[in-house]
Amino acid sequence: MKLRLSKDLECKTLAEVKVGQRARVVELLVEGLTRRRLLDLGLLPGTEVTAVMRSPLGTPMAYDIRGSMLALRPEDASKITVKPLRS
Amino acid sequence: MGINLGTERKGRGFYQENHGDLEKGHDYLVALAGNPNTGKSTVFNALTGLRQHVGNWPGKTVARAEGSFTYMGKRYKLIDLPGTYSLLSTATDEEIARNFLLFGHPEVVVVVVDSTILERNLNLVLQVLEISNRVVICLNLVDEAARKGIKVDAEQLSLDLGVPVVPTVANVGKGLNDLAKAIAGVASGAIPTSPRHFALKAEIRKALDEVTPHVERVVGDLPNIRWITMRLLEGDARIRQTLENGELASLARLNQDVSVVATPTEAELKELFHRVQIAASRIREFFHDHIVSSIYADAEVIVSKAVSKAEGPKSDRDARIDRILTSRIVGFPIMIALLLGVFWITIEGANIPSRLLAEGLFWLEDQFTLLFRWFGAPGWLEGLLVHGTYRGLAWVVSVMLPPMAIFFPLFTLLEDVGYLPRVAFNIDRFFKWAGAHGKQTITMCMGFGCNAAGVVSCRSISSPRERLIAILTNNFVPCNGRWPTLILMAIVFMATAFPPAISSVMASFAMVTITLIGILATFIVSALLSRTLLRGEESFFALEMPSYRRPQVLRVLYTSLIDRTIKVLYRAIIWAAPAGAVTWILGNVYIGGETLMTHIAGFLSPIGLLIGLDGIILLAFIIALPANEIVIPIIIMGYTGASMMIELESMVELHVLFTAQGFTIITAISLMLFSVLHYPCATTTHTIWNETKSAKWTLLSNLIPLAVALLVCFVFTQSAHILGFF
Numbered sequence: 001m002k003l004r005l006s007k008d009l010e011c012k013t014l015a016e017v018k019v020g021q022r023a024r025v026v027e028l029l030v031e032g033l034t035r036r037r038l039l040d041l042g043l044l045p046g047t048e049v050t051a052v053m054r055s056p057l058g059t060p061m062a063y064d065i066r067g068s069m070l071a072l073r074p075e076d077a078s079k080i081t082v083k084p085l086r087s
Numbered sequence: 088m089g090i091n092l093g094t095e096r097k098g099r100g101f102y103q104e105n106h107g108d109l110e111k112g113h114d115y116l117v118a119l120a121g122n123p124n125t126g127k128s129t130v131f132n133a134l135t136g137l138r139q140h141v142g143n144w145p146g147k148t149v150a151r152a153e154g155s156f157t158y159m160g161k162r163y164k165l166i167d168l169p170g171t172y173s174l175l176s177t178a179t180d181e182e183i184a185r186n187f188l189l190f191g192h193p194e195v196v197v198v199v200v201d202s203t204i205l206e207r208n209l210n211l212v213l214q215v216l217e218i219s220n221r222v223v224i225c226l227n228l229v230d231e232a233a234r235k236g237i238k239v240d241a242e243q244l245s246l247d248l249g250v251p252v253v254p255t256v257a258n259v260g261k262g263l264n265d266l267a268k269a270i271a272g273v274a275s276g277a278i279p280t281s282p283r284h285f286a287l288k289a290e291i292r293k294a295l296d297e298v299t300p301h302v303e304r305v306v307g308d309l310p311n312i313r314w315i316t317m318r319l320l321e322g323d324a325r326i327r328q329t330l331e332n333g334e335l336a337s338l339a340r341l342n343q344d345v346s347v348v349a350t351p352t353e354a355e356l357k358e359l360f361h362r363v364q365i366a367a368s369r370i371r372e373f374f375h376d377h378i379v380s381s382i383y384a385d386a387e388v389i390v391s392k393a394v395s396k397a398e399g400p401k402s403d404r405d406a407r408i409d410r411i412l413t414s415r416i417v418g419f420p421i422m423i424a425l426l427l428g429v430f431w432i433t434i435e436g437a438n439i440p441s442r443l444l445a446e447g448l449f450w451l452e453d454q455f456t457l458l459f460r461w462f463g464a465p466g467w468l469e470g471l472l473v474h475g476t477y478r479g480l481a482w483v484v485s486v487m488l489p490p491m492a493i494f495f496p497l498f499t500l501l502e503d504v505g506y507l508p509r510v511a512f513n514i515d516r517f518f519k520w521a522g523a524h525g526k527q528t529i530t531m532c533m534g535f536g537c538n539a540a541g542v543v544s545c546r547s548i549s550s551p552r553e554r555l556i557a558i559l560t561n562n563f564v565p566c567n568g569r570w571p572t573l574i575l576m577a578i579v580f581m582a583t584a585f586p587p588a589i590s591s592v593m594a595s596f597a598m599v600t601i602t603l604i605g606i607l608a609t610f611i612v613s614a615l616l617s618r619t620l621l622r623g624e625e626s627f628f629a630l631e632m633p634s635y636r637r638p639q640v641l642r643v644l645y646t647s648l649i650d651r652t653i654k655v656l657y658r659a660i661i662w663a664a665p666a667g668a669v670t671w672i673l674g675n676v677y678i679g680g681e682t683l684m685t686h687i688a689g690f691l692s693p694i695g696l697l698i699g700l701d702g703i704i705l706l707a708f709i710i711a712l713p714a715n716e717i718v719i720p721i722i723i724m725g726y727t728g729a730s731m732m733i734e735l736e737s738m739v740e741l742h743v744l745f746t747a748q749g750f751t752i753i754t755a756i757s758l759m760l761f762s763v764l765h766y767p768c769a770t771t772t773h774t775i776w777n778e779t780k781s782a783k784w785t786l787l788s789n790l791i792p793l794a795v796a797l798l799v800c801f802v803f804t805q806s807a808h809i810l811g812f813f
Contacts, residue, residue, distance in 0.1 A: 073628055
C-alpha cells in the first residue's frame, strides 16, 4: 500500500487553517516589532494553535493560542507557516 | 509626509521622576504588574478600596493609579503598572513598567496572573523575576480555572518560581488577606525568596558569561545584572542610556551601603560597549527569539508540573456565548439591539428624575430671586447670577445627571462583561477596509466616554500613520458631553412626533441611527485619510478576547458614577456657570436697540439656515467650545432671552419653546448631525496637540470634522427642502 500524505496535512499558512482545525507553528515569516509581538503572545515555532471562530464579516479569525483567544487578520496570519495536525 | 508624533523623551531619569512625586508616609512601596485582562485592576481596587488616585506617569500620558492599604500596622503604597504581555519590547507601556521595576525601587512586586492561561502569563512572570528579587504571585481567577477544569497547584508553582504564590478570586475578595500577608512577609523579609532565573540556551549563556563581569565592573553588583546584560546584548538603547547618564550606577550605590560605585567614565563605557558589540554580533539576529523561546520552554516545564487539566467535558460556556454574539446571522443585529436597549433604558428611565430635579432646582431659583429682591439687589446682578449663572447650572444638572447616571453604568457593564472585544472582532473588517488599525475600535469605545481620553488611548497604536488616523477621527463618536444634546433632541423631537406608546422606542432608534452615522463617518474619513494624506500599510494587530466575566455591579456603579458621571457633570458645571454668565451678558447688553446676542445670531443666521440650524444654535456651539455639555442650555438661554421667567419643567414645554423659535424636526436632526460630526471640544483639541505636537494635524483635526459636519448638514437640509419636508 502506498502511503500518501493527505493534502490537509501539508505545510500552509495560519490564514488557511479552517475553523476547528489544529496546527503547529513551523516558522514566523516576519521580522522586527511584529515578530516580537507574536513571540510575546506565545506564538513560537512549535506552538500548537487551533482556529476557533470567524468574525461575522469573514475576517479576522480567532485562534486558541496557549489557552488564550487571540484574533488575527489574514494579512498577519499568512505570515506564519504551520503544519496542520489531525484532530 | 511629515508625521511627527512628539515622542521626544524627557532628559530626567526615571529614578528621580518616580521619587519626585511619591509622598512619604508609607512603609513599603509595592508595584502591581500583570498581563492585560488578568483582573489586575480588580486586585488593585480590592486592596486599596477608595484610598487611591489616578494620575499620569511622569512625562507620559499613560494613566497611573496609585493607592494604599494598611496591614498589621504597616502602610503599603501600591502602584498599578500598565498591563503588559512582556517587558522586552519598546512599547511605551512596557517601558514604563520595566523602568519602574528597575528604577522605582518597589520593595515588593506583585504579578497578577490569570490561572486559566498560566503558560502565557509566565512569560511576564519569568521576566519580572529577572529584574526583581522580591516578588509575590497573585494567582487570580482560580474559580474560572476550576470551572474550565484547570487546577493549579499553588505550592508546586511557588516551589518552582522561588516566590510565594497566593490563589485569589479578586472580584469576590477571596484570598486577598493571604495576598496582603504574603506581601507583608516578603516586604519585611520574613518570607525569603529565591526567584527562578529561566534556563538560557547555550549560545546566549556563553555571550552572557563573557560580558557580565565587564558590566559588573562598570555599574557595580546589581541583583538584576543578568537582565541588564541581556538588554545590552539585544541592543536596548534605553538601558544603554541609563549607563551613560549614570542612572544605573546610582542604582547600584543605593543597593550597596558603601558608595564604591562611581559614575562610569567615557573610556570605561566605550570599552564595555565594544565588548557587548562583539558578543552580540554572533547572536543578535535572533536574540529575541532565543530569549522568548527560552522563557516559554521554561514556562512549559513549570506548567507541566503545576497544572492539571480535568478530563471529561470542560465548560464551553464562553464558546456558546461567542457562537451567538459573533454569529454571522445574529451577531450584528445583537450589537444594534444592545445599543438600542441601552438608549431605550436611558431615555425611559431619565424622564421622571429629570422632571423632579428640574422642579426642585427651579423652585430654588424662585427662592433666590425672592432673596435677591428682599435684599434690594440691583436687577442686573439678579439677572447675571440667578437667571444667567444659576439657571445654566440648574439646566445642566437636571437635564444631564439622570441620563448619564443611567447610561454610563449600562455602558460600563457591557465593558465589564467582556463584550467590547467581541464588537472589535465583529467590525474589524471595516477598519481593515479603511486602512486603519484594529485597536481603533477600542479607542473609539473610549471616545464614547470622552474624546480626549479616546485620543490619549491611541497611544496603544504603535504605527504613527494608524495612530494619526485614529486620533483625527475619534471625534466622530459622540462623547459624554454630547449625549445629553442628542438624547434631549431625540426625546423632544423624535418622541413627541410619535404616539406615547412607541415614543421612547423611536427616540432610541434616532439615537442608534445618529451613533451609527458617527461610526460611518469614522470609517469613511479613515479610509479617505489612508488613501490620501496618510497612505501606508496596516500594521500587525492581535486582539485578545478574554473570557466573559460576571460583572461586579458595585464596582461598575462606582466607576461609572464617580469616574464618569460626576467628572463630566463637574466639568459641565464649571463651564456652564461662566457660559451662563456670558450668555446672559450677550442677551442683556444692548447696542443700537438690539442685544449683542441678536447681533451675533443675526450675523451667523445665513450660514445657520443653509445647514438647517439658526444663528443662536451656531453661537451656542461656539460658546460651548470648552464643553459640549452646555450647547442646549445656551440655546435655551438664547431663546428665552435669559431674562424671561420661564420655567421649563417638562419636555413638552421645551418642545413648545423650541417650536416657537421656528424649530422643526429638520432643525432637530441637523442639530444632532452637527453635534456628532463637528470639531472636537477645546480639551480634546488641546490633547490632540499634546499627542501630535503638530500644528498641522491639530488644525486638520478641527477642520476635517467641521467640513464633514457642514457638508452633511447642508446636503441633508437642502434635500429635505427639495423633497418638500420643510
